[in-house]
Amino acid sequence: MATLELDSITKTFQDGDDEIVAVDDISMSIDDGEFLVVVGPSGCGKSTTLRMIAGLETITSGTISLGDRVINDVPSQERDIAMVFQSYALYPHMTVRQNMSFGLEESTDLPDDEISRMVSETADLLDIPSLLDRKPSDLSGGQQQRVALGRAIVRDPEVFLMDEPLSNLDAKLRAQMRTELQRLQDDLGVTTVYVTHDQTEAMTMGDRIAILDGGELQQIATPLECYHEPANQFVASFLGEPSMNFFDVTLEGDRLVGDAFEYPVGAEIRDDVGDVTDLVLGIRPESVELVEAAGGDHDFEMTVDVVEPMGDENTLYLQFDPDADSEGAATLVATTDGLTPVSSGEAVVARIPEEAIHLFDRNTGEALHNRSMEEAAQQIDLS
Amino acid sequence: MSNFYQRVRRAINLSASDDQRVGDGDEGGRDAVRTDGGVVSEDSRNPGSEPGVLDRLAAGIDGRLGSDFLESSIFWIPPFLLMGLFVYGAVIWNFLISLTDYQRFANAPDYSNLDFEMYTRALADSGFIDAAVNTFILLVAFTAGTLAVGLILAILIDRGIRFENSFRTIYLLPMSLSFVVTAQFWLWIYNFNNGIANRVIGVFGLGPISWLGDQNIVLWAVIFALMWQFSGYAMVVYLAGLRAIPDEHYEAAKVDGASTLKMYWRVIIPQLKGATISAAVVLMVFGMKAFDFLYSLVGGYRPPNGADILATKMVREAYANLNWAYGAAIAIVLFAMALGVIGPYLVYEFRRNNL
Numbered sequence: 001m002a003t004l005e006l007d008s009i010t011k012t013f014q015d016g017d018d019e020i021v022a023v024d025d026i027s028m029s030i031d032d033g034e035f036l037v038v039v040g041p042s043g044c045g046k047s048t049t050l051r052m053i054a055g056l057e058t059i060t061s062g063t064i065s066l067g068d069r070v071i072n073d074v075p076s077q078e079r080d081i082a083m084v085f086q087s088y089a090l091y092p093h094m095t096v097r098q099n100m101s102f103g104l105e106e107s108t109d110l111p112d113d114e115i116s117r118m119v120s121e122t123a124d125l126l127d128i129p130s131l132l133d134r135k136p137s138d139l140s141g142g143q144q145q146r147v148a149l150g151r152a153i154v155r156d157p158e159v160f161l162m163d164e165p166l167s168n169l170d171a172k173l174r175a176q177m178r179t180e181l182q183r184l185q186d187d188l189g190v191t192t193v194y195v196t197h198d199q200t201e202a203m204t205m206g207d208r209i210a211i212l213d214g215g216e217l218q219q220i221a222t223p224l225e226c227y228h229e230p231a232n233q234f235v236a237s238f239l240g241e242p243s244m245n246f247f248d249v250t251l252e253g254d255r256l257v258g259d260a261f262e263y264p265v266g267a268e269i270r271d272d273v274g275d276v277t278d279l280v281l282g283i284r285p286e287s288v289e290l291v292e293a294a295g296g297d298h299d300f301e302m303t304v305d306v307v308e309p310m311g312d313e314n315t316l317y318l319q320f321d322p323d324a325d326s327e328g329a330a331t332l333v334a335t336t337d338g339l340t341p342v343s344s345g346e347a348v349v350a351r352i353p354e355e356a357i358h359l360f361d362r363n364t365g366e367a368l369h370n371r372s373m374e375e376a377a378q379q380i381d382l383s
Numbered sequence: 384m385s386n387f388y389q390r391v392r393r394a395i396n397l398s399a400s401d402d403q404r405v406g407d408g409d410e411g412g413r414d415a416v417r418t419d420g421g422v423v424s425e426d427s428r429n430p431g432s433e434p435g436v437l438d439r440l441a442a443g444i445d446g447r448l449g450s451d452f453l454e455s456s457i458f459w460i461p462p463f464l465l466m467g468l469f470v471y472g473a474v475i476w477n478f479l480i481s482l483t484d485y486q487r488f489a490n491a492p493d494y495s496n497l498d499f500e501m502y503t504r505a506l507a508d509s510g511f512i513d514a515a516v517n518t519f520i521l522l523v524a525f526t527a528g529t530l531a532v533g534l535i536l537a538i539l540i541d542r543g544i545r546f547e548n549s550f551r552t553i554y555l556l557p558m559s560l561s562f563v564v565t566a567q568f569w570l571w572i573y574n575f576n577n578g579i580a581n582r583v584i585g586v587f588g589l590g591p592i593s594w595l596g597d598q599n600i601v602l603w604a605v606i607f608a609l610m611w612q613f614s615g616y617a618m619v620v621y622l623a624g625l626r627a628i629p630d631e632h633y634e635a636a637k638v639d640g641a642s643t644l645k646m647y648w649r650v651i652i653p654q655l656k657g658a659t660i661s662a663a664v665v666l667m668v669f670g671m672k673a674f675d676f677l678y679s680l681v682g683g684y685r686p687p688n689g690a691d692i693l694a695t696k697m698v699r700e701a702y703a704n705l706n707w708a709y710g711a712a713i714a715i716v717l718f719a720m721a722l723g724v725i726g727p728y729l730v731y732e733f734r735r736n737n738l
Binding site: 054055056075076077078079081082083085086087088089091092093094102103106107108151155161 | 641642
């Protein structure tokens, strides 16, 4: 068990005369036993980062160290890591037992009976002893997934690397494996780096999440911090489904002026913003409240354009201007209780509470004002 | 006959319309009302008439051999007959000749007195035994050697080297050459006085060796020449096999701690089983056809001492010595060997549902 430390890791690929930066100066430290989820859209460099940790890609600059050992030039074979691949990469000509013992046979000098004891222990842990003598092609996707996990676990490595291990499973099985993986990682206490593009996995599984975009680290923090106090507009838009509403506004005096509305803000928020005037107003759909009648500056009379009933909640697409054609007009997405009857075309009053808004610098994307975590927590308590 | 005509007409109607019955293989569905316009099949039009003998026979054949067996026959019968007559018919005829004593300038084989005399003669003929042993050595050594060289070349080329396509073409090129051409090459290379083979080993103070004259060496010299010609083919087959293995298997093996050698030996090469089997079958068949090479090497039916194989022996007995029946018997032995190679392969493919 050890701390995994990435220090200014950069990876560039050569494409003809062009240099493509896949990973740009990423530094992070993963504590012993921590579960770190690396998340980002495709092409953000998250898999490349993982593969550099695994030793499957060379590092252009920067250092990776495991414990006190710099492992930049250590071949994968000697890094004492185990990796779970998206495609599982089970060896098709070997039985499950052979698949699981392969790593131990190759990386240790353990005697055969010791290896077979460890394999059956791991199989028990994963509930797959009945599969041990079958070939991967005879297994279902979920079973293959377990075997792939077992192959990593049996090695008892210093670090687990997982590259979107659940993305080939169906939704129900994925949810089940998500919980199970978390439990396993808790029990085993092995430092884990988990790459995914799925924000549900990121939010629910990790002790911390690292959000990457364009090869750069956007934020590394606990899931709730990232959700409620995003470092920038990218993080804010990436987490949350449906994603946060954004409106371009300019600060004029004490009001935020947008194309479709004006929104007065208090002194505290104006202090946070400073002298930046080109802003983006962000509001999470679940923070928008529907009220009986307009009762203040933060209430807006709107028209329901589309209703998407999800069962437990409704997703409403609201328009400021009922006459605008639905393509270009400013739309506010709001989620409401699934039992509140709302229908398309209805006029409603939406309240955008001042304590729930986020403000971003329109040029840099940086967050200038976030709702505070305490307020968010309070709101959850109240409801 | 009219029944048959009706069946054919119905078959044509069937394929011309989008009738739901096509392919369901259910003869009982014949009375069904057609979906495309209420045309009702013959049995319902003539209520009470018993199905004819031909009809019942056809139904029986269909039931046993699958529906459309008769209807499709006009497509497969002509090639079936051609193959049957000119390939398998000729094989059977050849077998019959091998049972006679046909030789010299007799006008025609005498089929009245058939026995296995030619086969017992072959077993007593030391020339035949030598040729059979040589054929076997050539098949095994040539196939194994070519597969090994092809595998190594394929792995090296698959390592993402530069000019990969050029290398692939260079290694495959010898296979496109005729045996006549490559035999001439190797005749020069193996030349005792100024061939490049003796020149090269001369640099190390060895030789000169009489590659084609020494009967202990000549077979191996021929095997080496054939390996040179066909290892490019084995390489291409293996390369296709390697390309089908996902990168993750290499990576998983590396992360699992396997060295490069162990990775290939335990993870990659076992997955090339299918490629090995299909390449081996093709190579063995080529090995049996080494006649062309040996014939071109010496320009005649008499290959160098120590390199006589069944194919050359067969042709020599038949056309040089005019022992027609004896040549035919050797041909049947060779045919049995070829079946011995291909038969298991066909069974293997059939078991895997590839046929």
